[in-house]
Amino acid sequence: MKNQELLRKEHEAIRNNVGFFDFTHETLEVTGKDAKDFLDYVCVNDVENMKKGDALYTTILKEDANTVDDVIVFYYGEDKYWITTALMKELSKWLKDHVGDKDVNFKDITANTALYAVQGPRSKDVLNDILEDSVDDLGYFQFKETKVDDIYVMASRTGFTGELGYELHFDPKYTDKIVDKLKEKGKSYDLEEITTDVIVSSLPTEKGYITSADFLGANPVELGLEWSVDCEKDFIGKQKLCVLKEEGPKRNLLGFKVGDKDAKIEKGNKVKLNGETIGEVTKYTYGYTVDEYIGYALVDSKANKGDKVVIVTSDGEVEVTLQERMFYDPKGERVRG
Incomplete structure (x- = not known):
């Protein structure tokens, strides 16, 4: 119970206020x-x-x-x-x-490169309080080189939470100084240090973001990333991918919600439509903002949003309805806020 309370607290800190965490890639x-x-x-x-x-x-x-x-x-x-x-x-x-x-x-x-994320509606305020240069002029997916005191920092307006947020790239030997500065200035904003896995589970899953668990063995059109594919230029994989972009994919990564809190759904569970196996679950977690269990399934294109399918678990079958996998802020207004 205490762990669930902490998960919810940290999740909601990002959604409603601001939090920071080590997100080193x-x-x-x-x-x-x-x-x-x-x-x-x-x-x-x-x-x-x-x-x-x-x-x-x-x-x-x-x-x-x-x-x-x-x-x-x-x-x-x-x-x-x-x-x-x-x-x-x-x-x-x-x-x-x-x-x-x-x-x-x-x-x-x-x-030589640490990465700390500062995410949430008040992230801009925190960054402006610790950086030498304001981030007011940073558009979504832009970055600038600046400083925290005398420490070089690359600050980017990027993140994996579905909220307005920034990421700080710097030499890891300065980690303690950067963290101390965040904690010191963050007191005015109730900045929360995130210690749980909500940064890779509930937060990104509510937003429909993907990880290697979802994309390995799949292509961008199947993953709903066709917006990122430029078929006007040449690239490795273009011949097949741009046909799929035009004609439609053979599979789609869709979402589902589960009302049964005791359902034992796991990655790899088979998904069936009318008794036929059409794909499998790639992700399953609890979403604290949508307040439901949510997940993704990579399924044959014969299955559509709105179809009722069955997930085969070790404890029996669970019926769910396929849907768009972006459960939260589908228009992307929060990250661009």
């Missing part, structure tokens, strides 16, 4: 005179037209259009990019296997 620095052309070719989104200070969400695909990784690309200007990932080993190998004789250099700078 692995970071790959990409440089060289061919860096822009190469990244534009391996990413489905438009890297070529990024401006200095832009961040870009994109997937990177295999030739069969299945996803290698989903990443954020940060453009520092000239020939310098950062890529944040949770799959450094796999991503680095794939990039190096495809770079050929292009003038592109890769450097894993994870050991």
